[in-house]
Amino acid sequence: MYRLKNARRRYDWGSETDIPAFAGEPGDGMPVAEEWMGTHPLGESLAVERDGVLVPLSTVSGELPFMFKILAAARPLSVQVHPSAKIARAGYEAEQSAGVRLDDPARTFKDPHHKPEMAYALTTFDSLVGFRPTAEILRILHGLDVPLAQRLAGVLTADPGFAGIVRLVEDVLSGGATRDAVDAIVAACADLVSRGIDIKRAYATVVEVAHDHPGDPGVVIALLLNRLTLQPGEAAFLGDGIIHAHLRGMCLEIMATSDNVLRAGLTSKPLDPVGLVECLDAGMSRLARVTPMLFGASIDVFAPDVREFALAVGQCSNGEPGGIELPPSEQRILVCTGGDVQVVNAAGEQLALSRGQSMYAGPDDGTLRVVGVGEVAQAYLPPPDESDAEALLIDLV
Incomplete structure (x- = not known):
């Protein structure tokens, strides 16, 4: 048995206090988003030997098939998907052949693996996961008397189902959601919420997300996604290709050993809207909680x-x-x-x-x-x- 010393990630969406407090440490005023436990080369844990010497965990464990994380979100993470094994392998090989460094911020595929993952809530944990059904999206859009919402409703009415929803995503990410258009959506949602009107937390979610990411096209995509709240002790599974964005809270994450993420909004990191659309899974169901x-x-x-x-x-x-x-x-x-x-x-x-x-x-x-x-x-x-x-x-x- 080996005690571990783990790498931490200071992404801008992280909490300044939650992970340090979890470890019984004072915070330093900077966000701590994740603590990685495992053998991923971008953040490998160190194993403490009996004499106190620190060695890479892989020297005693080999490469682990999973990565374990403590995650603490103070504000929304990016709208994202994780690729299938086939897409991950092809993307990794292409970037390797092109000589893109693993630590290059513009690199998308950090390894050749897919990334199914599960979140286990340590506090109340809010996420957006998976597309809402077509009829529900149309009810949400028809309730917003602004040009962008009505245009998107028309697109989806003409082409319902998964293909039509993907067209909405492509429309929004290809420039169809200007800052003014996003602001109009947010204002309409805020007005409805102030009057006690909402549809399965869609409008309230837009107002919440826009507070941290004003004018971002990902705010509009949030309208299309299911809102799910896990209570402490509950878990949810995200398979390959499921669009999602964690909002707030602290959880344990366990996943295949991968850091492959394709993003399309709500982030300061590089975006890959084309890659995200390519990876989207046709599954339309709401996020499945994992029954223990x-x-x-x-x-x-x-x-x-x-x-x-x-x-x-x-x-x-x-x-x-x-x-x-x-x-x-x-x-x-x-x-x-x-x-x-x-x-x-x-x-x-x-x-x-x-x-x-x-x-x-x-x-x-x-x-x-x-x-x-x-x-x-x-x-x-x-x-x-x-x-x-x-x-x-x-x-x-």
Whole structure:
């Protein structure tokens, strides 16, 4: 078992206080958006050896198939999608051949992997994810008596369904949403909200997003997206090609080891509207919450239909002096999300974790037990066979 020292990302949308407070540290007045736990080359964790020497995590773990993050958003993230494995591989190879540096801000594909991900809420966590149904978008647009909204409604009426919604996105991102047009949309939404009129939080969301990104075309795209709020302890899965934008809150994110993001608004980072449209998935359903399964008596397991990762969250207390046993895996990263605990491996070795601290456990550590009073989240490689996974899990009643 190895304690981890992790890389942090200071993106402008990050909270100045949440991640430092989570780790029991004072803030420095600068935003801290993410803490990365894993082996991604742009932010690899360091493993602390017994003599205190720091080594890259990959030297003891190899390349992990998943990346674990603590994310704290004080304002909206970009409107974005993550590419499929096929698109990611082709894009990465093209940029490599062109000699674009990995740390070049204009680079889109940082690695050849897709990026399915899951968010587990630590606080109330708000996101925009997936397109609303056509009929709902039309109701929203028809309620706004401004030229841009009426024009977009006409486009979608003539071509309903996914293809028509993509046409709206292309229209907005190709210059159809000027600053004046965006401002008119926002003013109309604000007027309706002030009169107690809204459609599934669409108008209120536009006003909220425009406060941080005035005049941005992504504000208009927000009208097209489902608003979802996770409460602490709830999780949601985002597959490849699902358009989304996290708004506010703190969560754990677990994903395939990738940093490939195609953006189209609500950001100061480079945009790739053409690439985003190419990656959009035809799925029209609202964001699927992940229903947890019960492992033992005290552990919720969130296991979406991907082979790269699963997440187990367990609470231990004085009522279980022997501790709780975590789901087995050969590769695991643990982070303590509350209290103070001891992690015990199969050989009886112990490692203490307090809130905000993290560790890696490998195949030689065997089954892990957690004792103390607190909560631990384990990101791990799930069993390779679906039948094995089902044998481990009992439906949560």
